[in-house]
Amino acid sequence: xxxxxxxxxxxxxxxxxxxxxxxxxxxxxxxxxxxxxxxxxxxxxxxxxxxxxxxxxxxxxxxxxxxxxxxxxxxxxxxxxxxxxxxxxxxxxxxxxxxxxxxxxxxxxxxxxxxxxxxxxxxxxxxxxxxxxxxxxxxxxxxxxxxxxxxxxxxxxxxxxxxxxxxxxxxxxxxxxxxxxxxxxxxxxxxxxxxxxxxxxxxxxxxxxxxxxxxxxxxxxxxxxxxxxxxxxxxxxxxxxxxxxxxxxxxxxx
Ligand code: NDP
Numbered sequence: 001x002x003x004x005x006x007x008x009x010x011x012x013x014x015x016x017x018x019x020x021x022x023x024x025x026x027x028x029x030x031x032x033x034x035x036x037x038x039x040x041x042x043x044x045x046x047x048x049x050x051x052x053x054x055x056x057x058x059x060x061x062x063x064x065x066x067x068x069x070x071x072x073x074x075x076x077x078x079x080x081x082x083x084x085x086x087x088x089x090x091x092x093x094x095x096x097x098x099x100x101x102x103x104x105x106x107x108x109x110x111x112x113x114x115x116x117x118x119x120x121x122x123x124x125x126x127x128x129x130x131x132x133x134x135x136x137x138x139x140x141x142x143x144x145x146x147x148x149x150x151x152x153x154x155x156x157x158x159x160x161x162x163x164x165x166x167x168x169x170x171x172x173x174x175x176x177x178x179x180x181x182x183x184x185x186x187x188x189x190x191x192x193x194x195x196x197x198x199x200x201x202x203x204x205x206x207x208x209x210x211x212x213x214x215x216x217x218x219x220x221x222x223x224x225x226x227x228x229x230x231x232x233x234x235x236x237x238x239x240x241x242x243x244x245x246x247x248x249x250x251x252x253x254x
Pocket of ligand 1: 019038040146192198
């Protein structure tokens with residue numbers, strides 16, 4: 001394809017799961033991809049190697065999100081990686097890294113756990129966006145990875161959906177603000193997808209069956225289902241779409 005040739009993308013949480021799928025797809029589409037990770041450097045290197053193996057360009061950036069100095073660390077790594085590849089600006093920013101403390105209903109969720117999810121799922125994308133806005137080229141893309149749990153009550157607790165709801169509000173509010181720069185901002189609401197995050201709950205056959213039963217298309221999501229939707233939003237085909245939430249759930253709860 002190669003329609004993203006000449007563009008640079010950052011995918012937070014690109015080391016594993018959905019983020020890895022997005023990073024690989026944007027790499028195949030021709031973008032130089034910054035593959036961010038929190039602690040799993042080896043997985044991020046694997047993603048970058050897979051992109052290079054497919055003829056693309058990528059580098060890794062490590063920074064734990066949700067801790068003091070996270071944005072400084074990430075930005076320094078990003079700038080160094082871009083420089084090493086002869087780039088200075090960013091075109092596509094995908095906020096994918098996320099934390100879901102499952103099985104924590106309101107009766108048991110602690111203030112500390114609540115704060116951790118807020119820090120990783122809201123505060124980090126907010127302040128990373130703030131920092132990178134001057135580096136984001138006009139005509140760029142911001143894509144926020146949200147969740148089906150912002151419209152369907154989650155069996156796993158209330159803290160995580162609250163944070164993703166905030167991310168969706170961030171998306172459409174920012175879309176209006178950045179419209180004059182021709183930057184689009186959208187959120188992708190992901191349904192149950194097989195990754196490390198969901199491995200434990202999907203290992204329970206009853207839960208798996210219930211989850212599949214919720215979808216119109218009759219299966220659990222696969223990483224490329226999500227990555228392809230993100231690639232569409234990143235492409236020029238989606239130039240007139242901003243401030244919206246794309247439901248990528250196989251029709252969950254219809
Ligand atoms: P995984 O748990 O499989 O991967 C999480 C990724 O985020 C990893 O790359 C991890 O880095 C990174 N990450 C997590 N916490 C931090 C942190 N504190 N600092 C830096 N990096 C961090 O998640 P998924 O791929 O399943 O989820 C990706 C996104 O999709 C998330 O935003 C999630 O909320 C959302 N989502 C997922 C659904 C699903 O069914 N899987 C459903 C709905 C939404 P490292 O490898 O270094 O640990």
